[in-house]
Amino acid sequence: MIRALCLVLGLSAVLLPAGAGPAAAHNVVVGADLRIAQTFAGAELTLVIKGTEQVPGPLRIGVETYQAAGELPIALELRSVADGRTVTGRLTAGPGDRYTRLRVETTGPHELTLRAGGEVAVVPFRVLVDRGSMWELLIYGGLFAAGVVLVGGLLTGALSRPGRAALLVAGAAAGVTVAAMVVILEPRLPTGPPDGAAPTATDQQQAGRPYVQGRVTTLPERPAAGEEFTLRIDLLDGSTGSPVDDLTAHHEALAHVVVTSEDGRYFRHVHSLRTAPGRLEIRLRADRAGRYRAYTEFEREDSGGQLVSADFTVGGEAASPGTAEVRSGAAVTRPAVPVAGRAATIEVRPTGAVRPWLGMAGHLIVRSADGEFFGHVHEMSPAGRVSAQGLRFTYAFPTAGRYLAWAQYATSGGIVTVPFTVEVTGESAR
Ligand SMILES: [Cu+2]
Numbered sequence: 141m142i143r144a145l146c147l148v149l150g151l152s153a154v155l156l157p158a159g160a161g162p163a164a165a166h167n168v169v170v171g172a173d174l175r176i177a178q179t180f181a182g183a184e185l186t187l188v189i190k191g192t193e194q195v196p197g198p199l200r201i202g203v204e205t206y207q208a209a210g211e212l213p214i215a216l217e218l219r220s221v222a223d224g225r226t227v228t229g230r231l232t233a234g235p236g237d238r239y240t241r242l243r244v245e246t247t248g249p250h251e252l253t254l255r256a257g258g259e260v261a262v263v264p265f266r267v268l269v270d271r272g273s274m275w276e277l278l279i280y281g282g283l284f285a286a287g288v289v290l291v292g293g294l295l296t297g298a299l300s301r302p303g304r305a306a307l308l309v310a311g312a313a314a315g316v317t318v319a320a321m322v323v324i325l326e327p328r329l330p331t332g333p334p335d336g337a338a339p340t341a342t343d344q345q346q347a348g349r350p351y352v353q354g355r356v357t358t359l360p361e362r363p364a365a366g367e368e369f370t371l372r373i374d375l376l377d378g379s380t381g382s383p384v385d386d387l388t389a390h391h392e393a394l395a396h397v398v399v400t401s402e403d404g405r406y407f408r409h410v411h412s413l414r415t416a417p418g419r420l421e422i423r424l425r426a427d428r429a430g431r432y433r434a435y436t437e438f439e440r441e442d443s444g445g446q447l448v449s450a451d452f453t454v455g456g457e458a459a460s461p462g463t464a465e466v467r468s469g470a471a472v473t474r475p476a477v478p479v480a481g482r483a484a485t486i487e488v489r490p491t492g493a494v495r496p497w498l499g500m501a502g503h504l505i506v507r508s509a510d511g512e513f514f515g516h517v518h519e520m521s522p523a524g525r526v527s528a529q530g531l532r533f534t535y536a537f538p539t540a541g542r543y544l545a546w547a548q549y550a551t552s553g554g555i556v557t558v559p560f561t562v563e564v565t566g567e568s569a570r
Pocket residue numbers: 393395396397409410411498
């Protein structure tokens with residue numbers, strides 16, 4: 141009997157760590173990493189804030205480089221919103237992953253400021269730590285009680301009072317049973333919010349937050365071909381008009397910005413920097429004059445994804461109208477001429493080992509020839525395990541016509557963009 145109890149105790153000890161699962165929260169998950177893509181001084185980086193288990197304690201902060209622009213020194217400043225306490229550090233982005241540690245003293249809202257190449261980004265996030273649930277107390281409490289009663293039982297047994305010893309052993313068994321049940325059930329039991337979590341959203345917020353009005357401007361107002369300019373996206377709440385500053389990281393970014401020229405020869409998929417509450421900015425350079433369209437994808441907390449698109453003009457010498465570059469064989473569509481409204485498969489053979497980027501193996505960006513329609517499709521194979529056929533995208537083009545498409549993936553050498561065009565036929569053509 142006692143040997144059997146010891147076995148159960150041993151099993152409980154083995155099961156315990158598995159029971160202490162991470163609690164989910166918006167934007168950050170306790171014990172998990174926050175990953176936010178940022179385009180900094182022409183480099184495509186992903187800022188990583190490692191999940192932490194202990195506060196006060198060190199917070200690991202790093203940058204992973206997907207498209208390098210040489211070595212890029214970054215000054216870091218971490219500020220607690222609650223008490224204003226600030227710590228500073230340094231990182232140099234470059235090939236590979238670079239990490240440093242900054243000490244955090246409190247849980248709750250923080251701001252991480254990054255300064256590099258004359259640009260500044262302020263990333264808001266929350267430091268969350270699991271509070272330890274009441275169920276864990278039950279586990280430890282049950283085991284502790286069992287231990288005490290068991291020792292009592294052994295001593296009583298040694299003093300040859302078998303009746304009382306049996307009673308105490310039964311008590312120990314009850315304690316172990318409670319602990320074991322909680323260990324088994326714990327992943328399914330309710331836990332409180334982690335320490336540092338945002339106040340629970342109101343019912344109204346949970347039903348979805350108001351639509352965002354995007355105001356897109358360029359600085360200068362009319363950029364010149366070949367010169368750097370800033371694309372600014374101001375996000376305003378559709379009902380109050382105040383800045384929208386509750387973007388949640390989706391596909392590893394606060395916002396995904398795609399800029400294409402009217403003819404599709406210019407294509408950039410970049411990750412804007414948050415420069416002020418509700419304000420996103422990205423530096424760009426367009427080499428030819430003409431009309432351009434910027435598509436910005438983002439997601440508010442407790443709300444679905446949203447797309448804001450806006451046109452702007454780049455001045456200078458008028459460029460001769462061109463057509464999107466088509467690399468035959470780089471992308472294969474099945475069927476060769478997709479039918480509107482029916483799923484088609486697009487296969488892209490990568491040039492090297494694929495490295496997951498923005499949380500997945502590949503991205504496909506699709507635009508109608510006139511730019512009015514914009515779609516973003518994801519490769520569905522598990523990260524890091526791309527099939528022999530290469531990257532596979534499944535997509536149903538909405539209407540017949542000509543589409544411009546760009547497949548993107550990352551290798552250790554950088555981000556590869558494969559531009560191609562797709563002619564889509566109408567249902568009746570079959
Ligand atoms: Cu993106």
